[in-house]
Amino acid sequence: MTESKLIQLLKTFSTEEWRRFNEFVASPYFNKKEELVIFSQYLRGLAPKFSPKKLSKVEIFKVIFPKKEYDEKRLSYLMNYLLELAEKFIGWKLIENQPTVLELNTLSAFADRKLHKHYQQKFRKTSLKIKAEKISDQHFYLNQFILADIASKEFDNRMVRTFNGHLQNVTNHLDHFYFLNKLKHCCAIIDRQQVLADKYELNFVDELKNYLLQQNDNPPEIDIYLHVLLMLTEEKSDEYFDRLKVLFKTHFDLLTKPVKKEIYFALINFCLRKIRKGERNYVSEALDIYQDGIRSEVIFENGFLSPWTFTNVVKLALRLKRYDWIKDFIWENESKISEQFRENALYYNLSELYYYTKDYEQALDHLNRVKFSDLNYHLGSRVILIKIYYETDEQYALTSLIASFTIFLKRNKNISSNLQKTFLNFCEILNLILRNKEEKNESIKTKIKETTLLTDREWLQNILEK
Numbered sequence: 001m002t003e004s005k006l007i008q009l010l011k012t013f014s015t016e017e018w019r020r021f022n023e024f025v026a027s028p029y030f031n032k033k034e035e036l037v038i039f040s041q042y043l044r045g046l047a048p049k050f051s052p053k054k055l056s057k058v059e060i061f062k063v064i065f066p067k068k069e070y071d072e073k074r075l076s077y078l079m080n081y082l083l084e085l086a087e088k089f090i091g092w093k094l095i096e097n098q099p100t101v102l103e104l105n106t107l108s109a110f111a112d113r114k115l116h117k118h119y120q121q122k123f124r125k126t127s128l129k130i131k132a133e134k135i136s137d138q139h140f141y142l143n144q145f146i147l148a149d150i151a152s153k154e155f156d157n158r159m160v161r162t163f164n165g166h167l168q169n170v171t172n173h174l175d176h177f178y179f180l181n182k183l184k185h186c187c188a189i190i191d192r193q194q195v196l197a198d199k200y201e202l203n204f205v206d207e208l209k210n211y212l213l214q215q216n217d218n219p220p221e222i223d224i225y226l227h228v229l230l231m232l233t234e235e236k237s238d239e240y241f242d243r244l245k246v247l248f249k250t251h252f253d254l255l256t257k258p259v260k261k262e263i264y265f266a267l268i269n270f271c272l273r274k275i276r277k278g279e280r281n282y283v284s285e286a287l288d289i290y291q292d293g294i295r296s297e298v299i300f301e302n303g304f305l306s307p308w309t310f311t312n313v314v315k316l317a318l319r320l321k322r323y324d325w326i327k328d329f330i331w332e333n334e335s336k337i338s339e340q341f342r343e344n345a346l347y348y349n350l351s352e353l354y355y356y357t358k359d360y361e362q363a364l365d366h367l368n369r370v371k372f373s374d375l376n377y378h379l380g381s382r383v384i385l386i387k388i389y390y391e392t393d394e395q396y397a398l399t400s401l402i403a404s405f406t407i408f409l410k411r412n413k414n415i416s417s418n419l420q421k422t423f424l425n426f427c428e429i430l431n432l433i434l435r436n437k438e439e440k441n442e443s444i445k446t447k448i449k450e451t452t453l454l455t456d457r458e459w460l461q462n463i464l465e466k
Contacts, residue, residue, distance in 0.1 A: 001055045006083040009090075010043060011050065017093070018044045024089045025082070035064050036082055043082075098139070100130060104146050111154035119154055123147075138180050141219075145173035176219060182208060183225035184262075190232045191269060205229075220251035221259065228266045241270055257298055264293040280319075287316040294333065305336040307345035308376070314349045318356050319458075326353050344370055344377055351384055360388050375414060379423055382408075383456060386430070390463065399434070402427050422453040426460070433464050 001007060013021060025031050025040045042063050046054050061070050064078070095101055103126045110119040130143050148169035155164050182204075189200045212218055212226050224247050231240040248263050255263070271286035290313045293299035299309060310333060317326045330353070334346045347369040354363035367385060372378040382405050389398035406427045409420050429451070432444050441464065448460050 001057055001060075002050055002052050004079065006079050006086065007043075007050055007055070009083065009086050011048060013047065018047060020093070021086065021089050024092070025085055030088065031081075031085055033078075033081060035078060036085065038064050039078055039082055040085075100126070100139075100143050103129070104143065104150065107147075108150050108153075111150055111157060114157055116158070123151065123154075138177065138184075141173055141177040141180060145170065145177050148173050176222065179208065179212065179222050180219075180225065183222065183229055187225060187228045187232060187266065190229070191266070205233075209233075220247070220254050223247055224251065224255075224263060228263065231266070231270055237270070241267070260296075260298045261293075264289060264299050268293075283316055283319050287313065287320070290316070294336075300336075302338075304338040305333060307337050307341040310334075310337055310345050311349055311380075314352060318352065321356075323353065323357055344374065348377055348380065351381070355384055355388060358391070360392055363388060379415075379419070383423070383426065387456070387459065390430075402431060418453055422455050425451050425454045426456060429454070429460055433460065436464075 022037075022040055022044060026037050031037070039060070042060065043050075057072065057075055058070050061068075061075050064075075065071075103122070107119065107122045107126055110122055126147060130140070130147060133140055148166050152164060152166035152170055155166055186202055186205055186208075189202060193200070209226070209229065212222065218226065224244065227240050227244040227247055231237050231244055234240060244263075244267065248267070252260065267289050268286055271282040271289065274282040275286065290299075290309065294305060294309070294313070297303075300306075313329065314326055317329065326349075330346065330349055334342055337345050347366045351363045351366035351370070354360070354366060363384065367381055370377050370381050372381070382401070386398065386401055386405070388394075389401060406424065409415065409424050409427070412420075429444065429448055432440075432447070436444060444464055445461070448454070448457060448464065451457075454460075
């Protein structure tokens with residue numbers, strides 16, 4: 001029973017949601033089966049762990065029907081009914097969190113019932129409420145479109161033979177809703193295509209770009225996503241990157257938090273792609289954007305700083321040799337990481353810092369404290385260890401580790417093919433450098449430059465030059 005759809009859904013309920021759900025089930029409007037009220041109250045007492053012992057079907061049946069013999073078929077029906085109520089509850093909860101949707105539905109009902117006085121009063125209130133919203137996102141444009149569409153329908157219902165100005169509003173707001181969503185999804189597709197070999201069809205993209213570039217009054221969010229698209233697709237990508245940063249800063253307070261997060265990472269990913277192509281000026285650009293996102297906490301996940309964002313910031317600052325700054329950053333921000341990831345992120349990044357400052361003893365000490373519960377730490381730690389062995393001329397330990405790491409990469413089925421290739425290429429090129437004769441330097445240099453999937457490219461280039 002613990003694997004049933006009902007229990008899997010109920011496991012996601014918070015304490016407050018359980019209270020509301022029990023009220024929902026007890027409401028005769030939604031449910032007239034008294035046994036479902038008992039059933040939901042009993043399950044609430046087992047949440048959130050839902051011990052398998054207490055989830056015995058026989059035991060549950062006794063609680064609901066104390067004087068009847070166990071009937072599995074009847075219990076299955078009740079589970080299905082309760083699942084339907086739980087599904088309906090989370091749907092209603094979303095509507096409650098979007099009061100404008102409920103008001104628009106009421107307004108539409110007034111128009112259908114030809115209740116003109118009710119409609120006029122509700123229309124004025126709803127219009128003012130939507131226009132007063134400072135944040136313009138896809139919901140804002142959708143609400144504007146629905147409001148204009150209802151107004152046009154109500155106008156036609158009154159059979160007035162005059163100009164229907166609402167029709168123009170319908171098309172304008174529909175355009176805005178379409179443009180914004182089209183831009184967002186095009187940006188997401190193009191961004192994925194630059195990392196993965198995904199195949200998508202993108203229709204009307206050039207026409208959309210050309211049309212919007214000719215407009216002088218694009219809404220801020222549409223203008224921002226237009227520049228994300230231009231940054232990803234045009235030759236003058238640097239100019240559009242700079243323009244996007246200005247637009248983002250100018251309209252920052254008008255954007256929702258999810259949109260702000262998307263734009264931060266669009267800018268960061270653009271910088272990272274430039275860095276991979278060898279454009280070092282984008283290292284400081286990416287670091288500044290990361291810092292800004294961390295200060296505002298916009299790029300946090302569920303209220304916490306991601307350990308990977310934390311690590312990326314350290315890696316960028318290491319490339320700029322800002323060692324004192326990194327030490328301060330680590331100790332000032334490690335408490336912002338979720339407790340379950342905090343220690344690993346702390347020790348791993350301190351080990352990298354000490355490696356770069358050539359304090360190899362401290363680097364090894366912190367590296368030994370990293371728990372390999374996450375594959376990324378396992379892979380990253382092996383690379384740091386290889387680099388330490390190289391720098392300290394521990395040749396036997398170095399060659400042994402490269403060999404064992406290569407075997408680990410080839411045998412581990414949990415590593416994606418791209419990630420596996422990234423680290424295998426590192427081991428292969430390092431082996432070439434270790435066995436290198438001077439006349440082969442140029443061919444190895446070319447291999448380092450042209451190998452697409454490769455970790456620590458700059459380090460390999462540096463040791464080859466030395």
